Amino acid sequence: MEVRCNICGKTHEIDKLDRNYERLAKNPTGVYICDGCSKMLSMQAAKDNEILKKS
Numbered sequence: 085m086e087v088r089c090n091i092c093g094k095t096h097e098i099d100k101l102d103r104n105y106e107r108l109a110k111n112p113t114g115v116y117i118c119d120g121c122s123k124m125l126s127m128q129a130a131k132d133n134e135i136l137k138k139s
């Protein structure tokens with residue numbers, strides 16, 4: 085199944101092993117965030133948490 089990442093806009097081919105597959109199969113217009121972007125987002129979130137802790 086081909087899906088488009090909502091962050092970087094790249095298309096990705098995912099199979100049934102992908103954790104997003106079932107959700108997107110049921111809801112093709114659902115949000116998909118690729119592995120690269122989800123890593124980037126979680127790193128960003130961790131950074132934001134650090135900033136919050138310091139202030």
Ligand SMILES: [Zn+2]
Binds near residue numbers: 120
């Ligand atoms: Zn992406």
